[in-house]
Amino acid sequence: MQTRILFVEDDNKIRHLITTSMNEDGFLVTDVESGEDALTRIENDQFDIAIVDLRLPGISGLEVVRRARKTTAIPIVVLTAFGDSHDVVAALEAGADDFLNKPIGTKELSARIRAILRRISPPIEEVTDSHFTFGTLAISIDLHEATSSGRQIDLTRTEFQVLKELIVRSPKIVTRHDLLESVWGYDYLGDSRLVDMQIYRLRSKLAECEVPESIQTIRGVGFKIVE
Amino acid sequence: MSNTSGGRLGFLSLRSKAVATGVVIVFLISGVTTSFTLFTVRAYITNQRITSATNQAAVLSREVARLLRDGIEPNSALEEISASSNSIQTFLETINFSITARAGTDISTIPEMLRANAHNGTPGRQIYKHAGTPYLAMAFPIEIENSSKYVFISVVSLSELNRIIVILGRMLVIGVMIASILGGIVGLWLSRRVSEPLRRVGDAALLIAAGDLAIQLPHAKEPDLNKISTSFNEMTKSLRNRIDREARFGAVVSHELRSPLTAIRSASDLLDSHRAELSPQLASTVDLLSERVVTFQKILNDLIEISRYESGNVQPNLEELKIIRILESLLARHHMAKDDFLEATSSEDQTVLVDAKRFKYIFDNLIDNATLYAGGIAKIRVETIDDNVYVHFDDAGIGIPPTMQKLIFDPFVRGARHSNIHGSGLGLAIAKEHATNFLGSISVSTSPEGGARFTVGLQKGSEAE
Numbered sequence: 009m010q011t012r013i014l015f016v017e018d019d020n021k022i023r024h025l026i027t028t029s030m031n032e033d034g035f036l037v038t039d040v041e042s043g044e045d046a047l048t049r050i051e052n053d054q055f056d057i058a059i060v061d062l063r064l065p066g067i068s069g070l071e072v073v074r075r076a077r078k079t080t081a082i083p084i085v086v087l088t089a090f091g092d093s094h095d096v097v098a099a100l101e102a103g104a105d106d107f108l109n110k111p112i113g114t115k116e117l118s119a120r121i122r123a124i125l126r127r128i129s130p131p132i133e134e135v136t137d138s139h140f141t142f143g144t145l146a147i148s149i150d151l152h153e154a155t156s157s158g159r160q161i162d163l164t165r166t167e168f169q170v171l172k173e174l175i176v177r178s179p180k181i182v183t184r185h186d187l188l189e190s191v192w193g194y195d196y197l198g199d200s201r202l203v204d205m206q207i208y209r210l211r212s213k214l215a216e217c218e219v220p221e222s223i224q225t226i227r228g229v230g231f232k233i234v235e
Numbered sequence: 236m237s238n239t240s241g242g243r244l245g246f247l248s249l250r251s252k253a254v255a256t257g258v259v260i261v262f263l264i265s266g267v268t269t270s271f272t273l274f275t276v277r278a279y280i281t282n283q284r285i286t287s288a289t290n291q292a293a294v295l296s297r298e299v300a301r302l303l304r305d306g307i308e309p310n311s312a313l314e315e316i317s318a319s320s321n322s323i324q325t326f327l328e329t330i331n332f333s334i335t336a337r338a339g340t341d342i343s344t345i346p347e348m349l350r351a352n353a354h355n356g357t358p359g360r361q362i363y364k365h366a367g368t369p370y371l372a373m374a375f376p377i378e379i380e381n382s383s384k385y386v387f388i389s390v391v392s393l394s395e396l397n398r399i400i401v402i403l404g405r406m407l408v409i410g411v412m413i414a415s416i417l418g419g420i421v422g423l424w425l426s427r428r429v430s431e432p433l434r435r436v437g438d439a440a441l442l443i444a445a446g447d448l449a450i451q452l453p454h455a456k457e458p459d460l461n462k463i464s465t466s467f468n469e470m471t472k473s474l475r476n477r478i479d480r481e482a483r484f485g486a487v488v489s490h491e492l493r494s495p496l497t498a499i500r501s502a503s504d505l506l507d508s509h510r511a512e513l514s515p516q517l518a519s520t521v522d523l524l525s526e527r528v529v530t531f532q533k534i535l536n537d538l539i540e541i542s543r544y545e546s547g548n549v550q551p552n553l554e555e556l557k558i559i560r561i562l563e564s565l566l567a568r569h570h571m572a573k574d575d576f577l578e579a580t581s582s583e584d585q586t587v588l589v590d591a592k593r594f595k596y597i598f599d600n601l602i603d604n605a606t607l608y609a610g611g612i613a614k615i616r617v618e619t620i621d622d623n624v625y626v627h628f629d630d631a632g633i634g635i636p637p638t639m640q641k642l643i644f645d646p647f648v649r650g651a652r653h654s655n656i657h658g659s660g661l662g663l664a665i666a667k668e669h670a671t672n673f674l675g676s677i678s679v680s681t682s683p684e685g686g687a688r689f690t691v692g693l694q695k696g697s698e699a700e
Contacts, residue, residue: 019494025501032508111497111532114504184554196564197591200554228555228697 010036011125014058016046016072017087018065029114035121043067050076057121061087061110062095070095070102077103081152081164083124087112100205105166106192107199123193128165142175143221143235156219166191167210170203174223174233183230207231250430254422261418262411269407277400284396288323288371289360292389295325296375299387303379326388327377328354345372345388353386362393369393432460436467448475478545492535496528503528537661540596541646544668551590551673555696558617558624559584561591565598571612579617585624586696593669594691597677600662601689605630613686619695623675628689629682640679 013035017023020041027039038053040046043064050058058076062069073084085106086099096107108120138149144157152168154161163171169191174182188198191206211223224234295316302312309327316325326342328350344365352359353374360373370390377385432455439450448471452464506513506521513521543549563573605612609632616627635643644667647660670677676692 019498022494022498022501025498025505029501029505029508032505111493111500111535113500114508185556185560195567196556196560197595199552199592201552 010034011057011121012053012055013037013121014046014049014053014055015039016041016043016058016060016064016069018042018061018063026114026117030118030121033114033118035118043069043072046072047075050080055080055082056125057082058084059087059117059121060084060104062099070098073099073104074102077164081162081168083128083165085120085124096199097201097205100201103164103209105164105206106202127191127193128169140172140175142178142233144219145171145175145221145233147172147175156214156217156221159217161213161217161219163210163213166206167213170206170210171233174231178233181226181230181232186230249433250423250426253426253430254419257422257426258415258419262415265411265414269411273400273404273407276403280399281393281396284393285360285362285371288389288391289373291323292360292373292387292391293375295323295389296377296387299325299327299385300377300379303377303385309385324390326390328386328388329384342388344370345374345390349374350386350388353388354384369397428457429460432457432463436463439467439471443471443474448478481545488538496532496535500528500532534661537665540665541661541668544665544672549672552592553588553590553673555586556589556591557584558587558589558626558693561587561589561594562598562615562617562626565595566615569599569602571602576612576615577617578614581617581619585617585619587624587693588696589693590669590673593673594693597666597669597674597691600666601628604662605632605687608632609687613682613684622695624693624695626691626693627682628691629684630686630688631684632686634681634685635679635687643679644677 013030015023015027015030015037017026017039018041023039023041027037030037038049038055040049043066046058046060047067060069060072064072069086073086076084083105084103085108086104087110088095088099088107099107106120106124108117140147145154147154147168149172152165154163154168154171170187173187173190177186184200184203185196185198187203188194188200189196192198192202207223214222221233221235224232226232298316299312302315303309307315313325313327326345328342344363346361346363349359349361349372353376356376358373358375360371362369362371364370369392371393372388372390375387377387379385432452435452439452442450450471452467455461455464503521503525507525510518510521559577559579562577566573566576602612605628609630611631612628613631614629616629618625618627644663646664667677670691674691675694678690680688680690682688
């Protein structure tokens with residue numbers, strides 16, 4: 009089955025070029041030019057991943073991420089101006105899973121999409137064990153579902169993967185770079201802000217659901233799930 | 236021979252020189268004045284003492300003469316006057332040098348010439364020293380009617396006078412010292428008042444050189460000094476405005492170029508994906524386009540990065556990472572086998588405090604430079620010294636001349652024979668900014684094999700990951 013991508017970019021020519029290129033790469037791309045269109049599409053259609061340019065007229069890319077995050081768990085990758093770190097932090101806080109700096113080549117974009125999807129939805133034949141538990145927490149890899157004492161915890165795909173890594177590797181400490189490699193598909197030099205922001209969001213959700221287990225930060229080392 | 240920093244006293248600060256000059260001038264003026272005063276006073280009181288002693292001796296001489304004329308024995312005559320002249324030694328000497336003297340007095344110390352002149356009828360006086368003490372001796376010839384002749388000698392000690400002069404001299408020397416010290420203190424205070432605004436200007440200039448353009452000098456009380464503060468603040472303000480304008484211009488232009496570049500890059504990627512369908516000539520044109528678009532993107536990224544440094548809009552993202560793992564990861568991205576290129580002095584993979592994105596930039600830049608200019612990287616050596624980890628990038632070239640080494644981190648510096656190579660000319664300048672602001676250090680030298688060696692210094696992390 010083809011990977012379904014929602015691509016949000018206001019520049020018609022760039023959007024057309026990138027969409028054409030990615031379609032040729034084997035993706036099924038739906039391209040929209042505004043934040044409003046993007047939110048309508050996310051509500052009505054099914055996608056595997058969304059790519060959102062942060063600088064959009066009308067509803068900004070940041071607002072699209074924030075609103076979309078309330079209704080969808082799919083990975084959201086934002087396109088940001090090179091080196092604008094405040095944009096990156098704001099997007100990650102709003103719920104984005106990863107970011108790419110503009111200008112970006114279509115080959116690089118396709119490669120990144122594949123890396124994210126491969127780790128977030130690995131081919132079923134690679135899944136050797138599909139159920140893990142830790143204290144009251146249970147996760148099902150087949151169903152992409154996490155529960156605490158039987159109660160479902162509403163997680164995004166990336167948050168689910170982070171929790172899975174913490175449970176699977178418990179009682180070992182999981183470093184930021186272990187997570188960057190296993191969840192995002194980066195080698196040793198990924199951006200650790202991605203991890204910190206997901207851990208922050210995951211902690212909030214565990215606390216909201218009154219889960220007794222928590223994520224402990226081991227200073228200078230990484231993270232560990234504790235009862 | 237004087238040097239450019241101010242001759243033999245070049246090592247002293249301006250303020251120290253001003254104070255030292257003030258002290259020397261006060262010392263010289265007060266010293267000359269005091270010496271003149273001391274000599275004048277000394278001459279005056281010595282003269283007064285001699286006159287007074289001479290008058291007293293003359294009176295005593297006349298009294299002795301009267302007593303002798305009255306037929307009193309010399310011995311008794313001297314005893315007679317002793318009541319009024321206790322502090323004076325008196326002698327009577329006859330023509331045949333037989334001496335009459337009061338008990339406890341010694342004639343032998345009195346100068347011979349003085350005595351001889353008096354015997355010849357010439358009165359006289361003379362200052363002489365005996366056992367370190369100054370004396371004034373006065374001799375008067377006395378003639379009695381029966382033709383017997385005497386010489387009356389009176390000796391006065393001048394030790395008291397000498398002591399007064401010494402005390403006076405000491406007091407004046409102390410006065411000179413106190414005046415010099417006070418001169419120094421006043422000079423210090425004055426020079427501080429004058430030099431403080433200059434020092435502040437100097438400190439502010441150093442801060443500006445270090446990149447702090449927000450510095451403002453406080454208002455000075457003295458109108459002349461305030462002029463310096465005001466004009467300096469106006470200068471920094473206009474400098475700040477100019478740099479802000481240039482940084483804004485650079486940032487705006489760079490950002491505005493990004494959209495067309497995205498379109499060009501996407502188009503070039505799309506063309507490249509259809510390469511197989513193109514004629515060889517068109518395919519090579521697409522290759523050229525793709526290569527130049529990547530170069531253009533690097534230049535644009537460099538311009539954006541340097542404009543961010545110039546506007547002070549840079550934030551570090553420091554992490555504790557393993558240096559060998561970082562280098563292995565970066566080498567893999569450049570398709571370089573770690574066994575061929577990586578050497579470490581320590582068997583342990585040290586944890587370093589590093590901004591990974593910026594270290595990656597430096598790594599990529601040094602690898603690219605070595606490839607473009609020096610036949611590639613020969614070795615990357617990791618050396619641990621105390622709390623620092625040094626990464627040496629040794630290339631396979633012929634090295635960089637020392638004159639060029641001094642300039643190599645300046646923007647837009649490139650060897651004359653490499654002017655046809657495309658690049659922003661900002662790579663090493665940005666590497667220097669990254670290294671000094673977020674990592675530790677970067678320097679250039681010569682490798683043991685004779686090629687260029689770029690060394691990035693990093694600080695060890697506190698924890699092992």
